[in-house]
Amino acid sequence: METSTLLVNASYVDPAIFELRPDYRALLLTVDGLVPGASNDASEALLHRAEASARLALQEQKVEALPHVAAWRAAYQDFGAKPNRTRNSLEALLRRGATGLPRVNRLTDIYNAISVLYQIPLGGEDLSKYSGPPRLMRATGEEPFDTTANGEAVVEYPEPGEVIWCDDDGVTCRRWNWRQGRRTQLRDETSSALFILDALDPVSTEALKAAAEELATHLTGLGPDITISDHLINKATLT
Structure with missing residues (x-):
C-alpha cells in the first residue's frame, strides 16, 4: 500500500491542462490486495443497474446531447480531436449500456458500471506495471504508445x-480518456490497481467523490485484505 500511495501522491497534471479546461478534476484511487475473479452475481447486479440507468438517460435525448458527454466532446475539440471519430470512454460505454454492457471480469465490470451510473469517464490500470507516477499532459508527439x-x-x-x-x-492512455495502452491494462491476475475518475463541469466535485466512494465500496469485496487510498487533483492543488 505504501508504495502505491507514494506513487499516486506524486501524480501530476500539467498546468497546460488547466489552461485548456480550468474546470478539470481528477480523482485517483489506488487499490491493493485485489483477488482476481470472474464476473459474479454482485458485479452482474451492478451492471444491470448501470444498463437501466443508461436506458433512462437516453429516453429523451441522444447520448451526445447529455450534458456530461457534451462537456467531454467539447474538451476533445479543444485539443484537436474529432469526438465523432474518437469517442471518450463514457460516451462509448453509454452507447453500449442501453443494449448491454460487456462482461469481462468482476473488477472491470465494477468500474464500467460506476462510470455509467455517475456519467464520468473512469479508467482502470494495473499499477504494478507503472514506471514512475501517472502524469496528465499535452503530448510532444514523441511518447510511445x-x-x-x-x-x-x-x-x-x-x-x-x-x-x-x-x-x-x-x-x-491517449486522448485524455479514449484508449488505454496494453502495458498497463488490467489483467486477470491484477492485484494492485489504479482508477482514474475524470470530471468536467457540470459534474461537481461532490459527485466525483461520491462515485469514488461507491467504487471503493464495491472493491472492498474483492479480497480479505483490500487497502484503498485516494488523491484529488484540481487547479487549486497547483497553488
Whole structure:
C-alpha cells in the first residue's frame, strides 16, 4: 500500500491542462490486495443497474446531447480531436449500456458500471506495471504508445498537443480518456490497481467523490485484505 500511495501522491497534471479546461478534476484511487475473479452475481447486479440507468438517460435525448458527454466532446475539440471519430470512454460505454454492457471480469465490470451510473469517464490500470507516477499532459508527439492494430502489437505516437496520461515509459492512455495502452491494462491476475475518475463541469466535485466512494465500496469485496487510498487533483492543488 505504501508504495502505491507514494506513487499516486506524486501524480501530476500539467498546468497546460488547466489552461485548456480550468474546470478539470481528477480523482485517483489506488487499490491493493485485489483477488482476481470472474464476473459474479454482485458485479452482474451492478451492471444491470448501470444498463437501466443508461436506458433512462437516453429516453429523451441522444447520448451526445447529455450534458456530461457534451462537456467531454467539447474538451476533445479543444485539443484537436474529432469526438465523432474518437469517442471518450463514457460516451462509448453509454452507447453500449442501453443494449448491454460487456462482461469481462468482476473488477472491470465494477468500474464500467460506476462510470455509467455517475456519467464520468473512469479508467482502470494495473499499477504494478507503472514506471514512475501517472502524469496528465499535452503530448510532444514523441511518447510511445503500446497498443494493437489488426490484432498485432504496434507502437504508435500521439499527435503533438494531444492530451495524454503517461508515465516514464510512455503513454498509458491517449486522448485524455479514449484508449488505454496494453502495458498497463488490467489483467486477470491484477492485484494492485489504479482508477482514474475524470470530471468536467457540470459534474461537481461532490459527485466525483461520491462515485469514488461507491467504487471503493464495491472493491472492498474483492479480497480479505483490500487497502484503498485516494488523491484529488484540481487547479487549486497547483497553488
